[in-house]
Amino acid sequence: MSFDLVLFGGTGDLAWRKLMPALFQAFRHGTLPAEGRITGVARDDMSHEQYRTLIQSRFNSVEGAKRPSDEEFQRFAALLHYVRLDASKAEDFQRLRNHLEERNADTVVMYVATAPGLFTTVCEQLATAGLNTPKTRIVLEKPLGHDLASNRAINQTVRKAFNENQIFRIDHYLGKPSVQNLFALRFGNALFEPMWRREHIANIQITISEDLGVEKRGAFYENTGALRDMVQNHALQLLCAVGMEPPINAHADAIRDEKLKVLRSLKPWTSETLTHHVVRGQYSAGAVGGTAVPGYRAEFGVDPQSHTETFVALRTEIANWRWAGVPFYIRTGKRLAGRDAHIEVNFRPMPHAIFANTGNTANRLVINLQPKDGLELHLMAEGQGTRSGSAGQTLVPVQLDLDFDKRFGAERVGAYERLLLDVLDGRLNLFVRSDEQEAAWRWVEPILNHWKNDTVGPRLYAAGTWGPSASSAMIARDGFCWSEEC
Known part of the structure; x- marks a missing residue:
């Protein structure tokens, strides 16, 4: 060709x-x-x-x-x-x-x-x-617009020149090998799908953190912010991959139809949930890797009085039979304690504890996206020095760790490489349809409007930390915690 x-x-x-x-x-x-x-x-x-x-x-x-x-x-x-x-x-x-x-x-x-x-x-x-x-x-x-109206305007103009099957709206997170293996994990194996529901899962956490600041992109970031830059696209696409129903086949529209259902099932925002279930933050001066770094407002191209968010944490639910009542937590930010992107599936604890130290212990599945690429399954196993069946028998946490880079080595294909080859092949499976984008913008727009009327502004957090304490408080109200805090 x-x-x-x-x-x-x-x-x-x-x-x-x-x-x-x-x-x-x-x-x-x-x-x-x-x-x-x-x-x-x-x-x-x-x-x-x-x-x-x-x-x-x-x-x-x-x-x-x-x-x-x-x-x-x-x-x-x-x-x-x-x-x-x-x-x-x-x-x-x-x-x-x-x-x-x-x-x-x-x-x-x-x-x-x-x-x-x-x-x-x-x-x-x-x-x-x-x-x-x-x-x-x-x-x-991305970004394709800065709100629902501008997104619709761009899509309408593009569709005047091209048919929908000629338009490839790229989200490079969908090209990551671990995201592809998430689909394989769910729909190519019989092990997890029966447990992938509210009866077995307590909560799901999506973290996309960066230790870098805005670098030389301050002027761009001032008009974007973390919600538009990361949540409206990357994070919501990951949520769709976790929460979607099995598609009828592997064709592009079958996959995208199921993702659209998830976006349309997200609980709508209310004044109460906007106040208690959304946290925005902005980094102040601090230290990353032992090096002092300036706060966001001191970055080149940034308004010294800026209210632009560099951190977002939120809680939502998918209102359908599979996920009713299961909280999904999303957090993303710049100048955090480390560069990390992962999805953590926290299973419910055992209904009845027969071992002395496992009353509140639960299994976890972690899908690592970056910098590590692979899967971790956290389990409990018998520790050394105790007799089987004894009242004091001790279980200790262990994990099964599949490192895709080690397993597949040079065979690994990067996200942009995969997506560019898919464009040349005309494969739309890993690209976003216009109605998906509109549904995502429709869901995040109430947050943007709420912030417009909020004169307090974002909560400050020191560079090199995991964001404002309100993020921890938000998840703690449900009795859970972020992975580094548990």
Whole structure:
């Protein structure tokens, strides 16, 4: 299959930090179709060779194992081309059209890795230039809008130029190997599915934490915040993967239909739950890894009086027969005590304790997403030095630990690599449908509106901690605790 992959924002941060390394790994693994061409598009004036040199210099920042040798890059560089383009100028899109018509590839992918404000402009210009052909696919990065109305407006514009099956709304968390193994765990094995319900599960916790601050993205983050940046998309998609019913098959719409049902089943917010079940925070000065770091309001591009949240913790429920009464907790934030992303499924304790020390002990399943990638099953086993059946027999916690990186090694495929290959194959399973996005925005919008009327602002937490104490208090009211506190 021949393809042309056009990267709008081809000199930007996402292109060199995520997309180019992922494309190179596919090239190295031999999974990138041979008859391909990758074209960077941006406003900078440079030649094909200058663009290749730029990308090669950026590869120096890629982690060592994924960094190409000079010989590997020279072979990969043969795929790289460049077209100067100003998204506001129709004549520049004609230049792009001429470039693409040189080959007339079987598949054309337009990857819009630009500021969200350019999404509609790019789509309109592509349609005007006749570049929205049936063989064209368009990839849109998050955030797709800043509220429900803007999300609908963007989707309406995009759908004027492309059919729904040509639109790939990307959420890279869905491409993570551990998320894929969550589907396999649930729907490819008979062990867990009978227990995956309210009778056996006490609560489910989703944590996405970063130890980094906003870095040089303060101005962007001021208009986004943690709720829009992480909860509306990544966290809710993970919640859907955990909470969805088994789809009728593995086709894209069957999977996305079940995710949509979860989003529509989330309990609506009330004034009481908005007050007690949502915590927003903002990091102040502190220390991370023994190094002093500034508070959010001292970061470059940030308003010194900013009320933008860098931390969110919330409690919700899925109001259906499988999950009625089971709390789902989500927390995400920047400048926390560590970089970690995991889903923790906490099972109910034994109904009757016959051992001396297991009255409140419960099993846990932890799906690790980053930096570790794998599954942990926490169990109880007999300790040393006690006689079986004795009143004082002691059980100790043990765990079964499946490390996917160790088990599969070099076979592992990164999230962006998997998703880019799926776009080239036309597979929509791991991409988000427009009605999913609208349902997610509809659910988070009451939180945004509540915060607009809240003059107190976010609760401060010291950088290097696990967020404001109100987050711990929220989950403690239900008699539970976050994993690092139990």
